[in-house]
Amino acid sequence: GNSVTQMEGPVTLSEEAFLTINCTYTATGYPSLFWYVQYPGEGLQLLLKATKADDKGSNKGFEATYRKETTSFHLEKGSVQVSDSAVYFCALLVSGGYNKLIFGAGTRLAVHP
């Protein structure tokens, strides 16, 4: 079946530290991959995406590369800010008669000054 596994949080970092949040997936075929972010009290927002192998998605200093050989889509940022504190969700898109987005459990990130 199709599933997404993320590293368990919370991840606690100091400001300007390097961030990695691991994500691996299981899927039939070649899904598109996404990272969504949920700030406190809000719904999810798309952060970045990649639609095929070796694509790199990037936005707001965050990056993730679609690695087919390791079925991974790890999220990275070189220097985190307090404002990056949120819950991050990895997701894959299953296409068929209609599209369906399957999410991981989410990883909470807390950045301290």
Added chain:
Amino acid sequence: ETGVTQTPRHLVMGMTNKKSLKCEQHLGHNAMYWYKQSAKKPLELMFVYSLEERVENNSVPSRFSPECPNSSHLFLHLHTLQPEDSALYLCASSQEQGRNEKLFFGSGTQLSVL
């Protein structure tokens, strides 16, 4: 503001109550979704409507009943819920566009069942 509005933001109900969650999108999208978000669990896809027709029902108990009267509105009718149904219920919409499909989420309804 994502263009997807959910009401109410918070809801407390007893197990014998009947209530409804409402979702409205002003983005011209043709697909709408209900997700359930519980602590430390993946978001659970509950229902999908495409062009106002229900296309997925992920074995959701019958105490949850969706309704999509038109492409802009989606409801989730609740009755005789259980305490384990307490969660954040998220509505989303999208314009289906192949591998680049992007979902727009509302802020959710935080439901507590007593």
